[in-house]
Amino acid sequence: xxxxxxxxxxxxxxxxxxxxxxxxxxxxxxxxxxxxxxxxxxxxxxxxxxxxxxxxxxxxxxxxxxxxxxxxxxxxxxxxxxxxxxxxxxxxxxxxxxxxxxxxxxxxxxxxxxxxxxxxxxxxxxxxxxxxxxxxxxxxxxxxxxxxxxxxxxxxxxxxxxxxxxxxxxxxxxxxxxxxxxxxxxxxxxxxxxxxxxxxxxxxxxxxxxxxxxxxxxxxxxxxxxxxxxxxxxxxxxxxxxxxxxxxxxxxxxxxxxxxxxxxxxxxxxxxxxxxxxxxxxxxxxxxxxxxxxxxxxxxxxxxxxxxxxxxxxxxxxxxxxxxxxxxxxxxxxxxxxxxxxxxxxxxxxxxxxxxxxxxxxxxxxxxxxxxxxxxxxxxxxxxxxxxxxxxxxxxxxxxxxxxxxxxxxxxxxxxxxxxxxxxxxxxxxxxxxxxxxxxxxxxxxxxxxxxxxxxxxxxxxxxxxxxxxxxxxxxxxxxxxxxxxxxxxxxxxxxxxxxxxxxxxxxxxxxxxxxxxxxxxxxxxxxxxxxxxxxxxxxxxxxxxxxxxxxxxxxxxxxxxxxxxxxxxxxxxxxxxxxxxxxxxxxxxxxxxxxxxxxxxxxxxxxxxxxxxxxxxxxx
Amino acid sequence: xxxxxxxxxxxxxxxxxxxxxxxxxxxxxxxxxxxxxxxxxxxxxxxxxxxxxxxxxxxxxxxxxxxxxxxxxxxxxxxxxxxxxxxxxxxxxxxxxxxxxxxxxxxxxxxxxxxxxxxxxxxxxxxxxxxxxxxxxxxxxxxxxxxxxxxxxxxxxxxxxxxxxxxxxxxxxxxxxxxxxxxxxxxxxxxxxxxxxxxxxxxxxxxxxxxxxxxxxxxxxxxxxxxxxxxxxxxxxxxxxxxxxxxxxxxxxxxxxxxxxxxxxxxxxxxxxxxxxxxx
Numbered sequence: 001x002x003x004x005x006x007x008x009x010x011x012x013x014x015x016x017x018x019x020x021x022x023x024x025x026x027x028x029x030x031x032x033x034x035x036x037x038x039x040x041x042x043x044x045x046x047x048x049x050x051x052x053x054x055x056x057x058x059x060x061x062x063x064x065x066x067x068x069x070x071x072x073x074x075x076x077x078x079x080x081x082x083x084x085x086x087x088x089x090x091x092x093x094x095x096x097x098x099x100x101x102x103x104x105x106x107x108x109x110x111x112x113x114x115x116x117x118x119x120x121x122x123x124x125x126x127x128x129x130x131x132x133x134x135x136x137x138x139x140x141x142x143x144x145x146x147x148x149x150x151x152x153x154x155x156x157x158x159x160x161x162x163x164x165x166x167x168x169x170x171x172x173x174x175x176x177x178x179x180x181x182x183x184x185x186x187x188x189x190x191x192x193x194x195x196x197x198x199x200x201x202x203x204x205x206x207x208x209x210x211x212x213x214x215x216x217x218x219x220x221x222x223x224x225x226x227x228x229x230x231x232x233x234x235x236x237x238x239x240x241x242x243x244x245x246x247x248x249x250x251x252x253x254x255x256x257x258x259x260x261x262x263x264x265x266x267x268x269x270x271x272x273x274x275x276x277x278x279x280x281x282x283x284x285x286x287x288x289x290x291x292x293x294x295x296x297x298x299x300x301x302x303x304x305x306x307x308x309x310x311x312x313x314x315x316x317x318x319x320x321x322x323x324x325x326x327x328x329x330x331x332x333x334x335x336x337x338x339x340x341x342x343x344x345x346x347x348x349x350x351x352x353x354x355x356x357x358x359x360x361x362x363x364x365x366x367x368x369x370x371x372x373x374x375x376x377x378x379x380x381x382x383x384x385x386x387x388x389x390x391x392x393x394x395x396x397x398x399x400x401x402x403x404x405x406x407x408x409x410x411x412x413x414x415x416x417x418x419x420x421x422x423x424x425x426x427x428x429x430x431x432x433x434x435x436x437x438x439x440x441x442x443x444x445x446x447x448x449x450x451x452x453x454x455x456x457x458x459x460x461x462x463x464x465x466x467x468x469x470x471x472x473x474x475x476x477x478x479x480x481x482x483x484x485x486x487x488x489x490x491x492x493x494x495x496x497x498x499x500x501x502x503x504x505x506x507x508x509x510x511x512x513x514x515x516x517x518x519x520x521x522x523x524x525x526x527x528x529x530x531x532x533x534x535x536x537x538x539x540x541x542x543x544x545x546x547x548x549x550x551x552x553x554x555x556x557x558x559x560x561x562x563x564x565x566x567x568x569x570x571x572x573x574x575x576x577x578x579x580x581x582x583x584x585x586x587x588x589x590x591x592x593x594x595x596x597x598x599x600x601x602x603x604x605x606x607x608x609x610x611x612x613x614x615x616x617x618x619x620x621x
Numbered sequence: 622x623x624x625x626x627x628x629x630x631x632x633x634x635x636x637x638x639x640x641x642x643x644x645x646x647x648x649x650x651x652x653x654x655x656x657x658x659x660x661x662x663x664x665x666x667x668x669x670x671x672x673x674x675x676x677x678x679x680x681x682x683x684x685x686x687x688x689x690x691x692x693x694x695x696x697x698x699x700x701x702x703x704x705x706x707x708x709x710x711x712x713x714x715x716x717x718x719x720x721x722x723x724x725x726x727x728x729x730x731x732x733x734x735x736x737x738x739x740x741x742x743x744x745x746x747x748x749x750x751x752x753x754x755x756x757x758x759x760x761x762x763x764x765x766x767x768x769x770x771x772x773x774x775x776x777x778x779x780x781x782x783x784x785x786x787x788x789x790x791x792x793x794x795x796x797x798x799x800x801x802x803x804x805x806x807x808x809x810x811x812x813x814x815x816x817x818x819x820x821x822x823x824x825x826x827x828x829x830x831x832x833x834x835x836x837x838x839x840x841x842x843x844x845x846x847x848x849x850x851x852x853x854x855x856x857x858x859x860x861x862x863x864x865x866x867x868x869x870x871x872x873x874x875x876x877x878x879x880x881x882x883x884x885x886x887x888x889x890x891x892x893x894x895x896x897x898x899x900x901x
Contacts, residue, residue: 194817195792198755230821234756234789235882 001183034104041188043166044073049098057087069150071113075201076186081173083180093172101164107190110154129170139240158279172606195232201278202226204285214266214291222262231232236396246276269293280517299345302378302425302459314462331358349459355515357450366443368582378456385424390415395446409436476521477551477615486621500537507533511522524614525609531607545619547587553577557610566597638656658897665893666715672708682733697872699727707732714890719869721885733868739766741862746897748828754887755821756877757790760870761889765863776804779858784827787876796838802855810844
């Protein structure tokens with residue numbers, strides 16, 4: 001390039017354009033630039049007006065001017081990428097900018113030479129980051145460097161808009177496999193190169209996306225924008241860029257509008273295609289929206305269930321205390337289902353749409369439904385016609401309590417018309433015996449809803465029993481599997497318990513304490529609990545332990561606390577969640593009992609109400 | 622970037638301003654002999670309706686070469702006569718298209734057409750208006766081969782390459798002759814480069830003017846190489862009829878292999894091929 005200086009006088013500017021651009025440039029229509037057109041960013045030092053700002057959380061000392069390593073001239077830019085463990089920052093990144101901005105509209109590419117101390121991937125480099133709006137940011141990602149100097153090109157998607165650009169160069173880089181490296185950049189400048197060709201652009205990564213079942217008021221953001229160019233080396237290069245380079249249009253703005261930042265808003269029913277142009281190039285890719293318009297909703301909430309709370313294990317209902325459900329939509333592969341938690345006249349409900357199938361999981365606390373007689377679910381659907389089906393599958397994880405192994409069982413029940421009815425709440429009360437393949441029911445972990453109803457509202461999901469409330473566990477407490485040397489046991493069949501411990505000291509309590517056999521396992525039972533102590537055989541130092549472990553079961557307790565007590569007495573309660581669905585195994589961090597002196601624990605205490613079954617009370621590492 | 626030297630020829634009858642080549646300096650003038658060219662043969666590729674090549678003018682080479690060696694160059698493509706590899710497109714251009722696809726044991730397909738046995742001529746002006754394909758490992762060519770190739774073999778038959786392009790250098794073409802004592806890497810060759818223009822962006826005219834003792838190579842009517850018997854390190858064999866070949870090769874010894882970044886498919890578009898004889 002011949003023009004190494006900035007020209008501010010009008011005559012000089014016109015003369016320069018004539019020389020550098022072409023011989024055929026017409027003078028009429030030539031606009032006078034009001035910002036400098038300096039092409040150099042860094043040749044052998046900072047160009048006029050250039051400043052550097054490192055990203056706040058980066059290693060700010062990583063950039064330096066290197067006078068020994070350079071591609072050309074006297075110096076280059078050196079970037080020392082730190083190890084991932086560097087306490088001064090684990091990455092490098094920053095912005096080289098000018099203020100005022102520059103007029104870059106006569107260039108078509110930012111070029112630079114670069115190399116690295118080892119083969120490396122430079123994560124991000126580009127221009128148009130002005131540390132503000134960064135309206136015309138262009139980013140090259142995952143740039144491969146090696147130990148030879150190579151020329152790199154970042155084409156300008158539409159030079160005509162860069163009339164006062166402040167962001168000359170930005171970058172960010174992280175370690176390679178944990179270890180730092182160094183890279184150098186030199187001869188950074190904007191150029192106008194005729195051998196960059198075949199410009200294309202795209203939205204949505206060039207894909208034609210279709211969004212079905214859209215509704216009024218829904219919004220989408222057009223994303224994954226790119227521009228692509230063929231470099232002088234014959235290879236195609238994609239750059240990421242901001243929406244400001246594009247103009248978006250909607251094939252029917254009465255159905256959906258699109259803003260100049262690619263924000264789409266659905267207004268009415270119908271089909272609409274969102275497309276874009278970059279300058280005068282049609283962008284590849286589109287977003288088709290098929291809108292149903294105003295969604296159909298139930299006018300009334302689902303009926304309030306009437307089963308006694310003691311007879312219910314509820315997953316979703318305002319009428320009961322609900323157990324933990326990990327997710328109401330697992331988003332499994334090929335599932336198109338979307339879920340929303342909505343309110344109908346103040347009553348919570350779940351709305352599924354685009355439902356082909358949906359997974360629901362409660363694996364972190366599997367449900368013991370072995371004493372339940374029925375599964376209940378209220379559904380409302382607006383697309384019910386003769387022959388439509390709705391399916392409920394329950395999955396039990398078996399004795400190991402986790403997915404997999406050889407002990408998982410599942411069973412599916414299909415509900416058809418006329419049980420299904422259109423736009424009406426239907427209360428499904430499915431006998432557990434209808435889930436014929438569900439041979440075990442004490443570790444239920446998943447539910448799968450499917451069928452051919454694309455939209456289903458769901459409420460009051462619970463198991464219940466028509467019979468008497470179970471008064472004692474039907475299964476033994478889970479067998480603990482901790483190594484004996486890591487355990488200090490108070491009450492367990494699996495370990496040696498602290499000698500001389502009194503499980504029923506007379507502290508004036510009303511509680512009736514016995515030991516009973518549950519499925520052949522010796523279990524501690526508190527009947528009619530008000531409070532109950534355990535006097536350890538001797539003072540115990542448990543400061544080397546991490547948890548107090550216990551298994552507890554109660555069908556009717558509404559309040560239960562466990563205490564540790566050290567000499568003083570100093571005591572601290574921990575609240576246990578009751579009633580339980582089956583056995584609840586809990587590890588309570590001993591730190592929860594501060595300020596109890598963990599090197600001098602002498603007693604445990606429970607208080608609350610109801611009938612409680614306890615087992616495997618122990619301290620463990 | 623290679624630069625070629627200026628060639629000045631006597632008798633200032635017509636001249637060119639070499640804008641693209643040398644910028645705006647107006648003192649770069651080429652002066653060449655005037656010749657009276659009479660059209661002897663041409664294909665304008667106007668059979669848009671059928672899309673098929675005129676088989677009275679062209680035949681196809683099929684496969685990977687007679688010795689299964691990628692046509693002597695370790696090329697990767699399989700040449701077919703299918704429309705997807707060679708067709709007259711709706712704009713009236715011959716499109717020879719290289720595709721990345723598995724076909725008959727090869728990883729790429731393309732096409733190679735020739736006038737062998739259909740049109741052969743010694744001397745005159747051969748020209749074609751071409752828009753090249755691009756990308757690493759893409760090798761388009763417009764060339765002539767001695768019609769006695771089957772009897773005397775290569776390189777005794779002679780070869781005149783009017784245009785060869787390496788897709789990784791889309792702004793550079795080469796003109797070359799091969800013959801006994803100057804073939805392969807010892808061929809007589811020269812490159813022509815536009816600093817700021819690519820041959821795949823628009824059409825360019827490639828021509829050779831062939832007389833009893835000279836071969837003049839032109840790009841866009843700019844002479845960039847004259848080869849005479851004195852330039853050769855062997856015998857002048859350009860004294861008998863030659864036929865025309867158009868093809869797009871993929872990979873090979875000349876330029877290396879395509880990469881994951883090579884865009885496919887890639888088409889060479891040919892507006893026309895014209896051959897003239899000189900009327901004295």
